[in-house]
Amino acid sequence: xxxxxxxxxxxxxxLAGTLAVWATPAQAADTGVISGRxxxxxxxxxxxxxxxxxxxxxxxxxxxxxxxxxxxxxxVGGLATDGYIVSMSGGDNPTQYFDGKTxxxxxxxxxxxxxxxxxxxxxxxxxGFIVGRVLxxxxxxxxxxxxxxxxxxxxxxxxxxxxxxxxxxxxxxxGTYFASFTPVAGGLQDQFIPGKLGPDDATRITVTAGxxxxxxxxxxxVGNLSGRLTNDDGTPVREAYVYVSPFQANGNxxxxxxxxxxxxxxxxxxxxxYMVEFNAGDRHQFFDGALEPNDADPxTVTAGxxxxxxxxxxxxGTVRVRAVDAISGIAIRDFCAExxxxxxxGQVLMxxxxxxxxxxxxxxxxxxxxxxxxxxxxxxxTTDVVARLLPGAKxxxxxxxxxxxxxxxxxxxxxxxxxxxxxxxxxGGDQCSDTAGKVTLDKLAAGPYRLFAQPRNNxxxxxxxxxxxxxxxxxxxxxxxxxxxxxTTAAPQVKLDRAGSIRGRVTDAATGxxxxxxxxxxxxxxxxxxxxxxxxxxxxxxxxGLGPYAWPLRYSSDGYATTWTGGAASRFxxxxxxxxTGTVATADLALTRGVAVRGTVVTSHGTPRWGRVNAYxxxxxxxxxxxxxxxxxxxLNVLSGxxxxxxxxxxxxxxxxxxxxxxxxxxxxxxxxxxxxxxPAGGLTVDILAx
Numbered sequence: 001x002x003x004x005x006x007x008x009x010x011x012x013x014x015l016a017g018t019l020a021v022w023a024t025p026a027q028a029a030d031t032g033v034i035s036g037r038x039x040x041x042x043x044x045x046x047x048x049x050x051x052x053x054x055x056x057x058x059x060x061x062x063x064x065x066x067x068x069x070x071x072x073x074x075x076v077g078g079l080a081t082d083g084y085i086v087s088m089s090g091g092d093n094p095t096q097y098f099d100g101k102t103x104x105x106x107x108x109x110x111x112x113x114x115x116x117x118x119x120x121x122x123x124x125x126x127x128g129f130i131v132g133r134v135l136x137x138x139x140x141x142x143x144x145x146x147x148x149x150x151x152x153x154x155x156x157x158x159x160x161x162x163x164x165x166x167x168x169x170x171x172x173x174x175g176t177y178f179a180s181f182t183p184v185a186g187g188l189q190d191q192f193i194p195g196k197l198g199p200d201d202a203t204r205i206t207v208t209a210g211x212x213x214x215x216x217x218x219x220x221x222v223g224n225l226s227g228r229l230t231n232d233d234g235t236p237v238r239e240a241y242v243y244v245s246p247f248q249a250n251g252n253x254x255x256x257x258x259x260x261x262x263x264x265x266x267x268x269x270x271x272x273x274y275m276v277e278f279n280a281g282d283r284h285q286f287f288d289g290a291l292e293p294n295d296a297d298p299x300t301v302t303a304g305x306x307x308x309x310x311x312x313x314x315x316x317g318t319v320r321v322r323a324v325d326a327i328s329g330i331a332i333r334d335f336c337a338e339x340x341x342x343x344x345x346g347q348v349l350m351x352x353x354x355x356x357x358x359x360x361x362x363x364x365x366x367x368x369x370x371x372x373x374x375x376x377x378x379x380x381x382t383t384d385v386v387a388r389l390l391p392g393a394k395x396x397x398x399x400x401x402x403x404x405x406x407x408x409x410x411x412x413x414x415x416x417x418x419x420x421x422x423x424x425x426x427x428g429g430d431q432c433s434d435t436a437g438k439v440t441l442d443k444l445a446a447g448p449y450r451l452f453a454q455p456r457n458n459x460x461x462x463x464x465x466x467x468x469x470x471x472x473x474x475x476x477x478x479x480x481x482x483x484x485x486x487x488t489t490a491a492p493q494v495k496l497d498r499a500g501s502i503r504g505r506v507t508d509a510a511t512g513x514x515x516x517x518x519x520x521x522x523x524x525x526x527x528x529x530x531x532x533x534x535x536x537x538x539x540x541x542x543x544x545g546l547g548p549y550a551w552p553l554r555y556s557s558d559g560y561a562t563t564w565t566g567g568a569a570s571r572f573x574x575x576x577x578x579x580x581t582g583t584v585a586t587a588d589l590a591l592t593r594g595v596a597v598r599g600t601v602v603t604s605h606g607t608p609r610w611g612r613v614n615a616y617x618x619x620x621x622x623x624x625x626x627x628x629x630x631x632x633x634x635x636l637n638v639l640s641g642x643x644x645x646x647x648x649x650x651x652x653x654x655x656x657x658x659x660x661x662x663x664x665x666x667x668x669x670x671x672x673x674x675x676x677x678x679x680p681a682g683g684l685t686v687d688i689l690a691x
Contacts, residue, residue, distance in 0.1 A: 032112040035075035036119050038068050038088060041126040041209070045072035049124070050090035056083035056109050083109040083536075086120050092129070094158045094171045098122045099513075102157055102173050106558045108516045110537045118537065126209035130179055131169045132193070132216040134162055137183075141166030142219055147181050148190070152204070154610070154630045174209040178202050183219035184268050190252045193217040197272045198251025199630070200607055220272070223301040226265040227309030229258050229278055236262030237313060240280040247273040247298045248653055250609040250630070273298045275653065276309055283354050287311050291356055293653035294605060315379035319350040323364055326388035327486055335364035337387070353377045362387040367394065367442045392443040393483035395491050399433040399453065401461075402470060402495035407437025410456045413466075413494065415441050415449040419621035421475065421522040432456055433494075446485045450478040453494045455545065462499035462547030462579070463521070470495050473549035473576060475522075496547070500579040502587050503542040506535050506555055509590035514539025517557040517591070522571065523623040542584070550576030553587055554622065561594025561639045562624055569624070569639035570617045595683035597625070598635040601648060602665075603657070603690040607631060610651040613662075613688065618643040618676045640679045648688055663689040 034053055038046040049068040053076045055061040063084070064076040085107045089095040097107035098120055112118050130149060134142040147168045148159045157177065160170035170179075178199045180190040192202035193215045207213050225244060229237045242264045245253035256264040275296045276287040286296035287309055301307050321340075323332040333346040337360050340348045350360075355377045363370035368389040375385050399411040412432040433439040451466040464471025465478035469492070472478060481491045506517040517535045532553075535541045543553070552574035556562045564574035565587055577587040601611060613634045615625045624644055625636040638644070646662040664674040665687040677686055 030114055031077060032079045032081065032114050033075060033077045033117040034079060034084065034086060034110060034112060034120055035073070035117055036121040037072045038074060039072055039121070039123050041124055043123070045070065046088075046093070046124055047072060048091055049074075049088050049093055051076065052087045052089070053079065054085040054087060056085050079112045081112060081114045083111055086110055086122065088122055088124060089158075092127065092171050093124055094127055094173055096122075096125055096173070100125055103155055106516070108537060109534065120537075125173045127171050128174055128207035128209050129169055129171055129212045130177065130205055130207060130215055131167070131212045132179075132214050133166045134168065134181060134216070135166055135218045137219045137221045139218070142181075142183065145181050145183075147179055149177050149179055150199075151175060151177055152630060153628060154199075169212075172207055174207055177205045177207065179205060179215050179217075181217075183270065184222060187268060188252060188254050189270050191217070191220055191270060192251075195220055196251075197246040197270060198249045200249045200251075220270040221303035222268045223271055223303050224265065224267045224306040225269045225274070225276075225299070225301050225309065226263070226306055227276075227311065229262045229264070229280070230310075230312050232312055232315045234312075236260065237278075237280050238262060240264075240278055242266075243277040243279070244269070244274050244299075245277070245653075247275045248293060248296070248606050250607065269301045271301050271303045273300050275299070276311070278311055278313065280313055282350075282352050283313055283316060285311075285314055285354070289314060291354065293655060314355055316352045317355055317377040317379055318382040319353050319360065319375055319377060319385060320382055321348040321350065321360065321362060321373070321385045321387060322346065323362055323387045323389055325368075326390045332364050332366075332368065332389060334366070335362060335368075335387075335389075337362050337385075355379050360385065360387075362389065364389055367392040369443060369445060390445075391486035393446050393485055394488040395441045395444065395449065395451070395481055395483060396488055397439055397451070397466075397491040397494055399437040399439060399494040399496065402497050407433070407435070408455075408461065408496060409433050409435045409437065410458065411437075411439070411461070411494065411496065412454050412456050413439050413441065414452045414454070415444060415481075416452060416475075418448060418450060418475070418480070419619065421452075421621060440488075444483055446483050449481050449483060450475060451481065451491055451494070452478075453496065455496070459499050459545035461496040462545055462549075462581075464494075464496065464547040464549065466492060466494050468492050471497060471547045471549060473547065473551035473579070476572065498548070498581040499545045500548055500581050501542055501544045501584040502546060502551065502553065502577050502579060503540065503584050504553075504587040504589065506539045506541070506557065506588070507590045508560075509592045512590075515557045515560070515591060517541075517555055517560075519543060520554045520556075521551065523554055546579045548579050548581045550578045552576045555589050555591060557591055559593065559637065560591040561637045563589060563591055563594075563639060565589070569642040571620045571622050592639075594637045594639045595679060595681065596635055597638055597644070597679060597684045597686065598633070599665075599685055599687045600632045601634065601650065601688045601690050602632070603650065603652070605650075605655070605657060605691070606652045608650040608652050612649045614647045615644045616647070618645050638679055640681045640683070643676050643678045645676045646688055648690055650690060657690060659690070665689060 047070045051074045053064045066074050068074045086098040099108050136142045145162045160168040162168045179193045183191045194217045196202040240258040243255045258264045288297045290296045321337040323335040337348040357376045359372040373387045399408045454463045455461045468479045506515045532543045533541045552565045552571045566575040568574040617624050625638045627636040647660040649658040
């Protein structure tokens with residue numbers, strides 16, 4: 001799995017900073033080469049461009065570099081058979097990645113084979129410049145300071161350092177950006193131009209290709225913030241975590257710990273208004289005595305002064321939790337309530353709990369479904385809660401070779417509610433067949449299920465949806481097993497066929513160029529499972545281990561509309577590609593940009609520092625599009641003609657807000673809210689009402 005974005009950024013900085021001491025590896029007979037010609041956005045040769053080759057899987061491992069010649073040509077040798085990222089930077093060019101990407105997350109994989117030359121001809125993205133002068137608070141130049149440029153989603157696109165006069169010049173792709181810097185040497189706070197603590201009210205700098213946009217600033221003055229934290233009885237709270245961030249806004253926070261006397265101090269704070277947050281064990285609150293950030297009082301830091309905050313932690317209470325079988329009423333002795341566990345005693349005592357009403361998650365050993373129990377915690381009192389846990393339903397089956405009837409071990413079986421399918425992150429040992437081919441699925445809520453079988457690390461047999469007498473590639477043709485609370489239901493025998501494969505090529509429908517794409521059998525929310533495979537540098541892929549049935553495949557690529565086999569908008573509308581045992585079928589696809597679904601997230605909790613909107617096909621439950629964003633505006637691309645439902649996740653002032661059944665703005669002013677909407681051919685504007 002790739003490393004996080006921060007690692008990649010550090011690698012790029014290290015690469016640029018050590019150019020003079022690097023040496024390009026000598027070409028060996030058992031290695032490969034990446035070569036080509038770099039051109040400007042208008043097609044002219046791009047000379048003196050720094051070209052670096054990074055390991056595709058480990059961004060922090062640069063493996064070679066060079067600089068383009070006068071005609072834009074370059075060559076990097078000494079490369080093992082592997083996947084790589086090709087980056088370009090230097091001079092009047094922002095850091096970018098083949099092919100035309102400014103975010104390393106979106107970079108194309110370039111495959112290299114030993115003894116061969118892979119040709120990569122990048123065309124540089126159109127660029128402009130952000131220029132300016134930054135002064136210290138006393139008017140002197142702020143020298144040797146990095147000016148960071150980020151896009152509206154908070155993703156870095158590069159930057160530049162200030163010179164002895166405080167001047168800087170940063171090359172960036174044409175677009176809209178924020179500029180920020182750290183005004184106090186060694187400090188942790190960023191200042192956004194002009195004179196802001198965060199991006200919410202900072203200037204959005206619009207850059208046009210080939211032109212300069214000016215952004216000057218003067219560093220904010222500083223003051224001190226200190227205080228003391230006590231318990232409600234006046235005793236000091238030691239080793240508490242104090243976090244200070246811009247008041248109900250995005251921006252960098254700073255932190256301190258309280259000492260043995262409950263004291264804390266944060267020197268050299270930029271002047272402005274802040275929210276002060278206290279964390280002491282399981283207790284959490286905001287100044288002054290608020291449990292929610294929207295109820296916090298602002299704290300203003302003034303230049304040259306010490307602003308002092310005195311806070312008393314709210315009184316706490318205790319929650320005593322017991323769990324019982326919801327059917328029989330018998331006590332459950334082994335269970336946990338959040339991070340507190342009974343350890344066989346039959347009860348959990350949760351001490352030092354913040355007062356107020358909230359839900360407590362309770363889960364037990366054995367075949368029980370977890371649940372949330374609501375509780376109101378009262379100061380200096382013990383509140384009793386009895387959590388009634390439903391026994392889970394079970395499904396049992398046996399996995400065999402369809403031709404011989406012999407049992408097959410190590411075949412994982414997953415139970416899905418109809419049209420609620422996702423790719424699992426991993427396989428649990430308790431849901432894979434044993435040496436006798438037997439498998440039992442437990443902890444299931446009562447209701448209908450369809451089974452999907454997948455051999456573990458074995459492409460001899462093919463994946464399948466489990467039908468009444470064999471397999472299928474179409475979920476709708478799978479057998480439906482209806483379960484009952486606390487009961488075991490026998491499913492049809494899983495009869496596996498020998499496997500075949502599908503290969504294909506993914507291209508841009510407008511240009512025919514190969515695309516970096518993900519190919520999957522079905523989908524889920526981002527982060528909960530992965531695709532079957534990725535395309536290579538030529539847009540090609542192959543999926544092995546498929547049962548001999550017609551399979552619909554999902555194709556997705558950044559900036560393109562998610563599309564299913566044959567150009568369909570959903571899995572159920574796709575024709576599917578017929579797989580035959582022991583052979584390779586073909587499923588090429590050209591992706592389009594689709595149409596835009598845009599809008600805003602309407603919330604009363606503040607401005608999200610991060611948000612994610614997922615769109616799902618209302619009929620199949622499959623993910624149709626996703627986008628991460630900062631602020632309230634979002635846009636994603638989908639195919640038209642499908643009915644979508646939405647979910648959102650928001651991070652506002654450090655708190656999370658989410659809903660998997662998002663309420664949408666009414667179709668007509670004053671009308672009832674909607675929960676699904678059909679996307680017309682011209683695209684869609686719809687607001688999400690997040691409360």
